[in-house]
Amino acid sequence: MWMRTLRKALAGKRDFPDVARDDWTNGMIDKLEFFIALAKEEHFGRAAEVCGVTQPTLSAGIKQLEGQLGVMLVLRGSRFQGLTPEGIQVLAWARRIVGDTRAMREEMRAARHGLSGRIRIAAIPTALAMLPRLTTPFREKHPGVTFSVLSRTSIEVLSLLGNFDIDAGITYLDNEPLGRVTSVPLYDERYQLITAAGNPYSDRDKVTWVELSQLPLCLLTPDMQNRRIIDHHLAEAGVQVRPTLESNSMIVLFSHIRTGKWSSIMPLNLAETFGFSEPIRAIPIVEPDARHTVGLVAAPREPHTPLVSALLDEAMALADDFHGNR
Numbered sequence: 001m002w003m004r005t006l007r008k009a010l011a012g013k014r015d016f017p018d019v020a021r022d023d024w025t026n027g028m029i030d031k032l033e034f035f036i037a038l039a040k041e042e043h044f045g046r047a048a049e050v051c052g053v054t055q056p057t058l059s060a061g062i063k064q065l066e067g068q069l070g071v072m073l074v075l076r077g078s079r080f081q082g083l084t085p086e087g088i089q090v091l092a093w094a095r096r097i098v099g100d101t102r103a104m105r106e107e108m109r110a111a112r113h114g115l116s117g118r119i120r121i122a123a124i125p126t127a128l129a130m131l132p133r134l135t136t137p138f139r140e141k142h143p144g145v146t147f148s149v150l151s152r153t154s155i156e157v158l159s160l161l162g163n164f165d166i167d168a169g170i171t172y173l174d175n176e177p178l179g180r181v182t183s184v185p186l187y188d189e190r191y192q193l194i195t196a197a198g199n200p201y202s203d204r205d206k207v208t209w210v211e212l213s214q215l216p217l218c219l220l221t222p223d224m225q226n227r228r229i230i231d232h233h234l235a236e237a238g239v240q241v242r243p244t245l246e247s248n249s250m251i252v253l254f255s256h257i258r259t260g261k262w263s264s265i266m267p268l269n270l271a272e273t274f275g276f277s278e279p280i281r282a283i284p285i286v287e288p289d290a291r292h293t294v295g296l297v298a299a300p301r302e303p304h305t306p307l308v309s310a311l312l313d314e315a316m317a318l319a320d321d322f323h324g325n326r
Contacts, residue, residue, distance in 0.1 A: 029101050031065040032094040034058045035073065039091050040163060042080050099164050103305040116144030119307050122152040122160050123170035125250050126189065126226050126266070127294055129273040131170065133321075134296075138314045145307065153248075154225040161299055167308050172225050173295045182304070184315040185295040187322040189267040190284070191230070196260035197279035208287040209237035215263045218245035218256045230265050233290050295319075 037047040038058070048058040066073050073087035074080065083091060106117060123131060128151055135147050152160065157169035158179060173183055193207050193215075200215060201207045212234065219241075220227040227246075234241055245262065247253055250270070256262040257280060271282040296315040298308050 027061070028065075028068075029098060031061045032098050034061045035065060035087075036091065036094050036098060036164075038062065038074065038080065039083060039087075040165075042082075044080055095162075095164055099299070099301065102164075103301065103303070106305045106307060107303075114144060115142040115306055115310060117307055118146045118148055119168065119311060120148045120150075120166040121168050121170065122150040122157045122166045124154050124157065124172065124225065124294070125151050125220065125248070126270055127170040128250070129270055130187070130294075134311075134314060134318055137317075138311065141314075142310065153223050155223075157297070161297060164299070167298065167305070168311055169297045170294065171297055172229075173293045173297075175229055175292050176225060178297065180300045181297040182300050182312070183295050183297045184312060184319060185293050186315060186319050187269060187294055188291040189226075189269065189294050190289065190291050191233075191265055192268050192271050193263060193283040193285055194257055194266050194271060195263035195281055195283070196257070197281060198260070199263060201283060202281050204283055206284045206286045209233050209285060210239050210287070212265065212285070213239035213241050215241075216244045216261070217241055218247070218253050218262045218264050219243045220250075220253070221246045221248045224248060226267075229290070229292055233288070237287070 034047065034051055034053075037050045038044065041047040041050060044055050044059060048055040051058060053061075062074060069086075069090065071086040071090075072084050073090055075082045075084060075087075109116065121131070121135075128149070131149060135149075139145055139147070150160075150166070152169075154171045154176065157166075157171045158181070160166040161169050161181065162179070170186075171178075172189075173185055193201065193212065195202050195215070197203075201211060219230060222228065222231075231240075245252075245256060253264050253266075257264055260279065265285065266282075268282070268284075296312065298304065298312060303309065304312065
């Protein structure tokens, strides 16, 4: 019943003769945005701040939404206590409706003024150094566009994408489930031992996963998919490692490697980007020569917003460049 009511409200229709059409449609998108913000923040005050309104305005808007749909959406007490089962269902609809509305507005703005606005991207740490190869040529073509780039775990990338908090993500495509996304494979991540001259294996042309277990390693934290991939290949080789340092920051890992006292396992493309030179060496890891695909992901909507559509096109051009340089 409430889903039919929501459709009619958005279409400007009404179920009862004494309810004016404008009463249904006026501010519906605003109320849905209030509801999405509350579900995300789980706090009325913070949600109001995010939406740029007072808390009473947000609370009143959500109560009006409940009245229009004829169901309770929020469990209330002295504070926010969660969503009702109906609220969880409405949240999925709200995200789609608000996302489509934003896409429509963006498309009309692009039709009037050309491509402009902000693209929000979240990327796994090992892909951050590659991002200029995507953002720089894009902005040269579309100078009215700005970027916001976040470093996040692969799980956080997908969560942000599903909640419409980002426009696109850079993450692994072939190791853990992605769900429903539009994806563009960019490059294959391969792995190297990064170590200082004079350390074990530093004079080798290659090293095996088994041999890595003998080194003092600094690695990303276990919540990072790169770390889970490394642990998987070490386990496949029949060994385990206890890193002497863990961090969610690549800068922390790099700074420790440069002391000459630590080693790490990093993707080949990342090592090439930072241009390690003597006394730091990058040595290919074999048995196996593991590869995992990294790519751009976006929400599976048709049509995409003009910004996301243009970004997907740029990603495909970058993928061709990566593959042409193999």
